[in-house]
Amino acid sequence: MKKYISALLMGTVLIISFSFSTMKVEGAAKVKAVAYKNCTELNKVYKGGVSKDAKTTNKGGKTKYKPFVSAELYKLNEKSDRDNDGIACEK
Structure with a gap:
């Protein structure tokens, strides 16, 4: 159960950090x-x-x-x- 929660949490963090990094790139292009x-x-x-x-x-x-x-x-x-x-x- 701990491995499942840890993997889920890590996946969520990666998705959130990726979405913020792509937002910065789009804003810089303008x-x-x-x-x-x-x-x-x-x-x-x-x-x-x-x-x-x-x-x-x-x-x-x-x-x-x-x-x-x-x-x-x-x-x-x-x-x-x-x-x-x-x-x-x-x-």
Whole structure:
């Protein structure tokens, strides 16, 4: 009987901890898309700039930071992508 209760309790704890960990991941994936007035403002939040997708590569020289990937955020700040490589305000 003790083994049954112990197994039931452990299973319940695992299920509860798994559900909380998946909630944190889902919440972290949401980003508030903001149109920044210039690259200085955007780079305060996203040091490497903003990329429209993960496969986009920088046309210019070397970059110091990896860009944040968000199609929605890129679309709002597309005016700041001067070299039209799909990465706005890359550093």
